[in-house]
Amino acid sequence: MEAKIGITGMGAIGLLFGSQLADKYGKENVIFIADKDRVERYKNEDIKVNGEKREFSFATPDDVPQVDLLIFAVKNYSLEDAIENARWAVSRDTIVVSFLNGVTSEEVIAKQLHPFHLLYSTVQGMDATKEGSSLSYTTTGSVTIGEKNNEKTEALEKAVKILEDAGIKVEVPDDIIHSMWSKWMLNCGVNQACAIAECGYGGVQKGGIARLAMLNAMNEARMVANLEGIDITEEEENKWVDLLETLDPEKEPSMRQDTKAGRPTEVECFAGLVKKLGARHKVGTPMNDNLYTTLTNDHVRSTEY
Numbered sequence: 001m002e003a004k005i006g007i008t009g010m011g012a013i014g015l016l017f018g019s020q021l022a023d024k025y026g027k028e029n030v031i032f033i034a035d036k037d038r039v040e041r042y043k044n045e046d047i048k049v050n051g052e053k054r055e056f057s058f059a060t061p062d063d064v065p066q067v068d069l070l071i072f073a074v075k076n077y078s079l080e081d082a083i084e085n086a087r088w089a090v091s092r093d094t095i096v097v098s099f100l101n102g103v104t105s106e107e108v109i110a111k112q113l114h115p116f117h118l119l120y121s122t123v124q125g126m127d128a129t130k131e132g133s134s135l136s137y138t139t140t141g142s143v144t145i146g147e148k149n150n151e152k153t154e155a156l157e158k159a160v161k162i163l164e165d166a167g168i169k170v171e172v173p174d175d176i177i178h179s180m181w182s183k184w185m186l187n188c189g190v191n192q193a194c195a196i197a198e199c200g201y202g203g204v205q206k207g208g209i210a211r212l213a214m215l216n217a218m219n220e221a222r223m224v225a226n227l228e229g230i231d232i233t234e235e236e237e238n239k240w241v242d243l244l245e246t247l248d249p250e251k252e253p254s255m256r257q258d259t260k261a262g263r264p265t266e267v268e269c270f271a272g273l274v275k276k277l278g279a280r281h282k283v284g285t286p287m288n289d290n291l292y293t294t295l296t297n298d299h300v301r302s303t304e305y
Contacts, residue, residue: 015130
């Protein structure tokens with residue numbers, strides 16, 4: 001099967017999946033889309049994946065081709081710009097999927113891009129860390145994907161085949177919205193706890209303040225998700241914690257990578273959303289309140305992605 005794939009964002013997730021897709025479909029058919037200045041910077045970087053130098057194709061909004069699959073892999077705060085950069089890559093047949101953290105990016109894409117085929121997705125289980133222009137990982141993780149209404153469609157089948165043919169592990173759950181909120185709960189814990197504790201996964205794999213912060217933040221996220229009608233169980237939460245034990249303790253989640261590099265964080269889609277939902281349902285969320293205050297006050301913001 002041949003496929004032309006567009007990717008916005010060359011951070012850890014974009015580069016992780018982009019390198020796998022390029023291995024299968026060829027670098028000429030996997031195109032990273034960005035504004036002109038960023039594309040020029042990408043072209044001048046010495047990009048490496050697990051120590052191996054890699055070359056990729058790039059396109060600006062002025063020369064972007066239409067693609068079969070468009071993957072959004074930027075951070076939430078860069079999504080609107082990424083949509084504009086990739087707008088002309090989308091045809092009636094293009095399948096659009098978001099690999100962003102959180103549970104809101106699909107709504108933004110639907111409102112601003114109006115694609116005919118928008119799939120809902122979450123990615124998990126990878127320990128990819130990007131420093132400068134170099135990506136390293138030991139675990140590639142997987143993609144969970146589905147239609148909003150959980151129907152089995154031709155677009156879903158095609159997207160799954162494109163990804164699986166590249167060796168990417170894909171799961172189509174019975175309820176994709178549930179899966180997304182469940183992963184969001186995990187990220188509210190591990191991403192934010194590692195960021196404020198300035199640690200990798202090892203810092204939350206053992207007892208201590210960072211692990212306690214992670215568990216408390218996850219509990220609050222699960223509570224507000226339940227109040228929103230998403231039935232996430234304590235058992236499900238414990239399974240995520242067990243998954244964390246399998247990751248390289250020296251690797252770091254994305255928010256820790258961002259704070260270390262002085263980039264903006266995705267705190268709004270984690271603690272920010274927990275706070276908002278807690279206020280809506282009139283329940284306290286003290287751990288996420290504290291995390292939000294710390295992460296919005298202590299770190300330098302930039303425009304990198």
